[in-house]
Amino acid sequence: MAKQYEIPIGAQHISLLEPLHFKFTTENEKIVKTDANVYYVHRGIEQACCSKFKFRQVSFVVGRVCGLCSISHTTAYSQVAEKLVKIEVPKRAKYLRMLVIELDRIHSHLLCLSHVAENSGFEALFMKTMQYREFSMELLEAVCGNRIQYDFSIVGGVARDLKPQVAQSIIERLKKFVPQLDELMDIYKNNWTLSLKNKGAGAITKEDAMRLNVVGPFARAAGLAVDVRNETEDLLPWKEVGYEMITETSGDVYARNIVRLRELYVSIRIIENIINGLPETPLITETKAFPDGEATVRLEAPRGELFYYAKGNKTQVLERLKIKAPTFSNVAAMAEAFTGNEYGSVPAIIASYDPCLSCTAR
Amino acid sequence: MKKIETTLTSLKSDIAAFYKQELHHFMVMNAVEVADKIEVQWFFSDYAYLCETTCFFTLIDPAEKIPSIKDIVVSAWVAEAELVDLMNINIENTAKGFVLEPDFESGPLRKKK
Amino acid sequence: MKLASYRKKSPWILHYNAGGCNGCDIEILACLSPKYDIERFGMINTGNPKQSDILLVTGPVTKRNRERLVEIYAQMPEPKVVIACGACASTGGVFRGMYNCEGGIDQYIPVDVYVCGCGTRPEQIIDGVVQALAILETKTKELEESVRLKKEAVKEKQQLNRRNIADEIKPAFT
Numbered sequence: 001m002a003k004q005y006e007i008p009i010g011a012q013h014i015s016l017l018e019p020l021h022f023k024f025t026t027e028n029e030k031i032v033k034t035d036a037n038v039y040y041v042h043r044g045i046e047q048a049c050c051s052k053f054k055f056r057q058v059s060f061v062v063g064r065v066c067g068l069c070s071i072s073h074t075t076a077y078s079q080v081a082e083k084l085v086k087i088e089v090p091k092r093a094k095y096l097r098m099l100v101i102e103l104d105r106i107h108s109h110l111l112c113l114s115h116v117a118e119n120s121g122f123e124a125l126f127m128k129t130m131q132y133r134e135f136s137m138e139l140l141e142a143v144c145g146n147r148i149q150y151d152f153s154i155v156g157g158v159a160r161d162l163k164p165q166v167a168q169s170i171i172e173r174l175k176k177f178v179p180q181l182d183e184l185m186d187i188y189k190n191n192w193t194l195s196l197k198n199k200g201a202g203a204i205t206k207e208d209a210m211r212l213n214v215v216g217p218f219a220r221a222a223g224l225a226v227d228v229r230n231e232t233e234d235l236l237p238w239k240e241v242g243y244e245m246i247t248e249t250s251g252d253v254y255a256r257n258i259v260r261l262r263e264l265y266v267s268i269r270i271i272e273n274i275i276n277g278l279p280e281t282p283l284i285t286e287t288k289a290f291p292d293g294e295a296t297v298r299l300e301a302p303r304g305e306l307f308y309y310a311k312g313n314k315t316q317v318l319e320r321l322k323i324k325a326p327t328f329s330n331v332a333a334m335a336e337a338f339t340g341n342e343y344g345s346v347p348a349i350i351a352s353y354d355p356c357l358s359c360t361a362r
Numbered sequence: 363m364k365k366i367e368t369t370l371t372s373l374k375s376d377i378a379a380f381y382k383q384e385l386h387h388f389m390v391m392n393a394v395e396v397a398d399k400i401e402v403q404w405f406f407s408d409y410a411y412l413c414e415t416t417c418f419f420t421l422i423d424p425a426e427k428i429p430s431i432k433d434i435v436v437s438a439w440v441a442e443a444e445l446v447d448l449m450n451i452n453i454e455n456t457a458k459g460f461v462l463e464p465d466f467e468s469g470p471l472r473k474k475k
Numbered sequence: 476m477k478l479a480s481y482r483k484k485s486p487w488i489l490h491y492n493a494g495g496c497n498g499c500d501i502e503i504l505a506c507l508s509p510k511y512d513i514e515r516f517g518m519i520n521t522g523n524p525k526q527s528d529i530l531l532v533t534g535p536v537t538k539r540n541r542e543r544l545v546e547i548y549a550q551m552p553e554p555k556v557v558i559a560c561g562a563c564a565s566t567g568g569v570f571r572g573m574y575n576c577e578g579g580i581d582q583y584i585p586v587d588v589y590v591c592g593c594g595t596r597p598e599q600i601i602d603g604v605v606q607a608l609a610i611l612e613t614k615t616k617e618l619e620e621s622v623r624l625k626k627e628a629v630k631e632k633q634q635l636n637r638r639n640i641a642d643e644i645k646p647a648f649t
Contacts, residue, residue, distance in 0.1 A: 011543050014522025017500050018492045019540060039444075039461045040539050041494040044573040046448075047471050052572065064569050067498025067594055111501060130508030137505070148498035148594035212437045213387040226387070231413035296363050296415050298407065307389050307405070324390040324405075332437035358496050361461070462575070463538050470574045 002027045007343060011040055015119045015347035018357045022338075022346075029343050034335045038327075042361040046321055054316040055081055055291050056155050063149055065323065066359040068111070071097075071104045071150050072301035073323070073359075078153040079235050079299070080308040084291035085155070090281040093157035098236050099274045100143060100152050102267040103170075107136040108302035109217075109260040112354040113188065116257060119347035120197040125187060132180045135173050142166045157284030167275045174268050181264055188257045195254065202349035203252040204337045212333040216304020216326050218353060221259045222251030228300035235297065241273045242266075253352040290314050301326055303354055325359030363415045370420060370428060377404065377418060378434050385409060386416070391441040393449045395473055400424055400451060404431070424472075427452045483612055485517035488604075489527035489551065493544050493580060494570075495534020498594030499561040503531060511597045518604065524550040529607055531600075532584075535563040535570045536577045548584045554614035556607040559586045560600060562593040569593070 010021035019040035025033040045065055049058045062077045063070040075097050082089060114129035137147050143166060144150040152158055188194065204214070209222040219226050229238040230245050246262045248255035291312025299306045304326030311319040334353050341349065368376045381388070389405040404418040422428065430453050431438050442453045443460035450469025462470075492500050506513040507520055521527050524547045536544060548557070559580050562568035567578030580586060587610050590603040 011540070012491055012522075012524075012547055014520070017504070018497060019494070019543065040543075041492070041534070041537055042461050042539070042575050043494060043535065043537055043570050044470060044575045045570075048570075048573045050471075061569060064496045064498075064593075067496040067501060070496070070498070111504070115504075127509055130505065131510065134505070134508065134510045146594075147596060148502060149496075210383045210387075213389075213435070215387070226409055228413075231409070231411060233412060296405070296417075298413070298415070305389070305407075307407075309390075309392055309403075309405070311394055320392075320394045322390065322392045328390070328440060329387075329437070331440045356497065358494075466538060466575075 004032070009346060009350075010037075015350060017115070018355075020350075020355065020357055022335075022350075024338065024343060024346070026343055031338045031341055031343060031346075034338045036331060036335045038331055038355075038357050039361045041358045045362045046323060049321045050318050055084075055312070055318050058318065058321070059154055060151050062321075062323065063151055065362055066325070066356055067148050068108050068356055069104060069301040069303065069306075069359070070148070071100045071144075071152055072299055072306050074151065074153040075101065076297050076299040076301075076306050076308045077310075077321075078155050080295050080297040080310045081155045081291060083295035083297065084293060084310060084312045085287050085289040087156060087285045087287045087289070089157055089285060090283065091279045092281040093283055094236055095241075095274050095278055096158045096162055096283075097153055098238070098241060099162070099271060100140070100150060102270050102274075103136055103140050103143065104150075105267050105302045106264055107133055107140065108354075109264055110136065112351065113184070113257060113260055115351040115354075116198070116253065116348055117194070119351040120194055122191075122194055125191075125194070128187075129184060132177070132184065135177060139166075139170055139173060142169065154284070156287060157282075161283055162275075162278065167278070171272065171275060174271060178268065181261070181268075185261050188254075188261060197345055197348050198253040198257065198352075199250075201253045201341055201345045202337050202352060203250065204333060205251060206249075208336065209251070209333065212336065213329055214333045215329045216301075216354075217256055217259045217263070218304065218330055218333065220246060221248045221255035223247055223249045226305070228298045228305050232298060236299075238270075241270045241277075243270060253348055256352045256354075290316065291318060303327060303356055303359075304329065323359075323362055325356065325362070327353075327356045327360045330355075331360065363417055365417045365419060368418050368420050370422065370426065373418070373420065374429055374431060374434065377431055380416070380418075381406065381434060388435040388438055388441075389415075391438070391445050393445055393451065393471075396421065398423075400449065402428060402445075402451070422451075424451060427454055430454045430456060483608060483615075485519075486528040486604075486608060486611060487521045487526055488513075488518050488529050488531055489521060489524055489547070490531045491533075491544065491547055493532050493534045493540045493564070494537035494576065495561065495563055496594075499533040499564070499600075502595055502597050502600060503533070503560065506597045506600050511601060513601060513604065516601075516605070516608070525552065527551055528555060528611060529604065530555060530557045531560055531604075532557065532580050533560045533564050535567045536580055536583060538575050538577075541577065541583055544580065545583055554611060554618050556587045556611050556614065557584055558588045558590060558603050558607050560590050560603070561595045562591060565589045565591065 011019040021037040023035040110133035118126035206223040209224040294311040307324035309322040313319045447461040
């Protein structure tokens with residue numbers, strides 16, 4: 001047996017956006033064991049949501065769980081609170097929520113792709129992807145009024161309406177974006193330099209993905225067809241706006257890139273369908289009821305399945321709120337998929353997981 | 363949401379009989395305080411169209427030791443380690459200190475008496 | 476040519492997330508991208524505290540992050556400037572009072588520039604960094620002056636100072 005060395009990465013590292021600590025046990029550069037420490041950013045949001053804030057304010061607090069998928073968090077919380085106060089949301093509000101979730105998915109996936117390119121050592125592709133990503137931030141600002149924290153969904157509906165000029169500009173910008181996306185697809189698929197770092201790295205099989213309960217693009221790249229948009233119909237009507245499942249089979253970094261890129265085409269189609277078929281109804285359902293009973297909600301965030309559990313006790317303050325973020329399900333698989341890889345490809349693999357630790361730790 | 367009541371002794375056999383890798387995935391463990399007792403919940407969901415969320419729950423005393431489901435559901439160790447710290451309960455083969463610092467008082471989600 | 480002029484033209488940035496929501500971090504990443512292009516000020520995002528001049532911190536300090544933050548600050552060479560990016564890094568923001576959080580990074584390390592907003596816009600971050608450059612320049616000057624011993628030594632009663640006996644120290648350059 002070769003001599004074993006322990007190599008740490010994190011909490012502060014150039015390839016990490018957030019504090020995250022992995023301890024690798026390596027044998028001649030090959031990783032044999034990984035320990036993960038992911039709770040650097042535990043803040044205590046669940047406790048504050050059940051003591052400090054009233055249930056209508058909580059939708060703004062849970063947006064601050066994560067800056068990348070804040071609309072998914074606010075929407076999931078709004079839905080669970082609507083189940084507790086027993087109201088039905090108007091159809092226009094549902095469509096607008098889906099619109100912002102899909103725009104958010106575009107910016108989140110492109111950010112992840114650019115990060116993979118940077119960590120694989122392809123700086124020019126990082127710049128190119130970030131340049132193409134900027135249009136989605138501008139559109140989100142036009143729709144919601146802020147670049148990062150949208151605060152778009154509130155309990156009962158949405159906070160802002162979509163203006164016709166903004167809808168027009170979204171369609172125009174998406175038309176410009178499609179050839180750019182084709183170009184990115186070509187580079188990520190066929191570039192030889194990038195394939196050296198990406199093909200075969202961090203691979204996970206379909207059986208492992210099932211055994212470890214993986215969700216999101218991580219699972220879909222391994223061939224496991226898990227997507228909440230494919231499974232629920234009652235809260236947000238995904239199928240009626242043209243959702244389609246995307247899967248790959250090889251399960252490595254390359255497959256994750258391709259899954260993300262192909263999902264962008266689906267997102268573009270969904271956004272176009274939503275804008276063309278936006279129903280004319282009021283934006284919000286008013287109610288004076290207090291939350292009671294318990295309810296659960298599942299929603300597809302950019303990184304996978306988001307799960308909310310809430311329990312009310314007929315007062316303004318919730319009894320319990322539980323947030324299960326996508327990366328939380330993937331932590332176990334993240335630690336296992338490193339095994340057998342070279343230490344040098346670790347940054348690219350970490351970026352391809354697209355970990356969101358502020359979601360996980362809350 | 364389908365709720366199934368179980369007990370601490372029959373928990374592992376119940377979950378082993380229910381959980382099929384190809385059909386379900388484990389989501390998260392949760393605990394809620396109900397008066398003096400704690401309601402511990404295990405959430406599963408299936409992959410099928412119009413999915414169903416299944417919740418196993420049991421009422422325990424705070425001092426009781428809960429069996430671990432790590433040998434049935436491999437990835438459950440993350441959820442168990444988190445819940446041990448946040449609710450100050452005992453789960454077998456699970457150490458404290460995954461979420462909170464060692465000098466911190468454990469069980470911040472419990473109500474202050 | 477002096478080192479100080481290089482430093483002003485090309486300050487290197489170290490970024491640390493002390494427990495925030497990622498919102499400000501992706502805006503810092505957007506600053507590096509072609510639209511905002513922070514590299515026109517000569518700035519490069521570096522991962523090594525020992526090579527960096529400006530520390531960009533986001534997020535309220537969580538309990539597990541505080542030692543890491545102080546350690547990173549201590550490893551940076553003088554002169555150094557700290558920028559608190561975003562509402563939570565400045566005051567704690569929405570997380571103020573949560574059980575695992577402290578209110579703002581200025582409880583642990585001295586902060587020179589506060590950037591407001593939740594999340595901060597890239598323009599605001601660039602503005603904050605440009606202000607930090609001016610502070611970096613004054614700090615550099617102060618540091619060099621103290622090295623040249625231009626300032627008068629501290630005098631206290633009952634204290635026999637070497638400089639009372641020795642000749643008066645002349646400024647190094649006149």
